[in-house]
Amino acid sequence: MGVREGFEELYGTAPDGVWAAPGRVNLIGEYTDFNEGFVMPLALPHTVVAALARRDDGVLRLHSADVAGPVVELRVDALEPLTDGSWGAYPAGVAWVLREAGHPVTGADVHLSSTVPTGAGLSSSAALEVVTALALDDLYGLGLTRPELARLAQRAENDFVGVPCGVMDQMASACGTEGHALHLDCRDLSVRQIPFDPASQGLALLVVDTRVRHALGDGAYAERRAGCEEGARQLGVPYLRDVAYGDLPAALARLSDERVRRYVRHVVSDDHRVDRVVALLDAGDVRAIGPVLTEGHVSLRDDLRISCPELDLVVDTATASGALGARMTGGGFGGSAIVLVEASEADTVTKAIEEAFDAAGFTAPRVFPAVPSAGARRLG
Structure with missing residues (x-):
């Protein structure tokens, strides 16, 4: 059943519209966004789709086709931050933050369905926030720009849900473009669309969901x-x-705390890796970004220490099996890795990873291509 049909069955009336917002995978630049640095995510074809109808009685009704349970009914004027981890906190947080910002949101009926894997580090939460923000912006004629929507969605996650994320995920979902990666300056939210179409170069960018759920x-x-x-x-x-x-060695010498020194080294060097990948893509040399991806994984593993055995196994197995490069992506402690391969070698590398997981006694991973796709949009 489609989202529109599900809405009609649930609420007994047609929605005012249907919107979609994608998950994302980050090509390079991890834990740099809240340091006002640089990132390069791309929107995935996997989306959260939402059907909404405006209400003017102060009631917010939420339902997900993917989560068992009844409709969640809330009063928008009584919303308070929820840190219980429930899925409803994300759309409710968007309504709350819009009202906190002075926008006249007086309620909505919401029905959602998602193809973004949850807990896989692919920003299912950001997609949920952005699709809600875009829909409410349309329904209430707020006239917000995409960066403004992304900032509000980020604030919903920070202040309502209680996760101190940066703005990369929401910007990727709101501003992604088909066939491009998004070079984002997290200081001023300026963006540049960098052409990135691995298939046209005979390449594939694989996402390997380890199925280790992170929180x-x-x-x-x-x-x-x-x-x-x-x-x-x-x-x-x-x-x-x-x-x-260029000043990193001197900066590290001034830091006495070994833990802080590692974090600083990762962030400053990962910002530099973003610059290197931009230069390589501008030069049309997609294959050459592979070693930069692998170098990024080593930094995430050894300096930031946010990897896990399953992620390390993906990277080690992929690179040993002929991949051009690989790294974990997202917040870490599980989730997904990306692997850049010759398209002709994608099946071979995928099989090697699956066999390595089986031999290690790990849950079988889910592997699929990352196709740079469109950002949030109204479907009808």
Whole structure:
């Protein structure tokens, strides 16, 4: 059953519209967004689709086709931050943050369905927030820009759900473009669409969902963010983005805390890796980004320490089986890795990864191509 039909069956009337927002996978630049640095995500074809109808009685009704349970009914004027991890906190948080910003949101009926894998580090939560924000913006004629929608969605996750994420995921979902990666400056939210079409070069970018479920609300993400902020404070800069790559050795020598030093080294070097990937893609040399991806994984594994055995096994097996490069992507502690391969070798590398997981006694991974796709949009 489609989302529109599901809405009609649930609420007994037709929705005012149907919207979609994609998940994302990040090509390079991890834990750099909240340091006001640079990232390069791309929108996936997997989306959260939402049917909505405006209400003017202050009632917000939420339902997901993917989660067992009745319609969740809330009062928009009584919304308060929820940190219980429930899926409804994400769309409710968007309604809350819009009202907090002074926008006259007076309720809605919402029905959702998602093809974005949850817990896989592919930003299912950001897609849920962005599709809700875009729909409410349309329904209420708020006239918000895509970066404004992304910022509001980020604030919903930060202040309502309680996850201190950066803005990359929401910007990727809101602003992605088919056949491109999004070069995002997280300081001013300026974007540049970088042509990235692996298939046209005889390549494939695979996503390997390890099926190890991560939860960024468990404190590990927040601890690393706090460590980065402490590093910036000790170095006397507003954010780690303000430490030039050429000055990194001198900056590290000034830090006495080994943990903070590792975090700083990762962030500053990953910003530099984003620059390198941009230059290579601008030159049309997609294959050459492979080693930069692998180098990024080593930094995430050894300096940020957010990998896990399953992610490391993907990267090690892929590169040993002929992949051009691989790295974990997303918040870490599980989730997914990306693998850049010659298209002719995709099946061979995939089989090697599946066999390695089986031999290690791990749950079989899910492998699929990452196709750079369109961002959030109205479907009808």
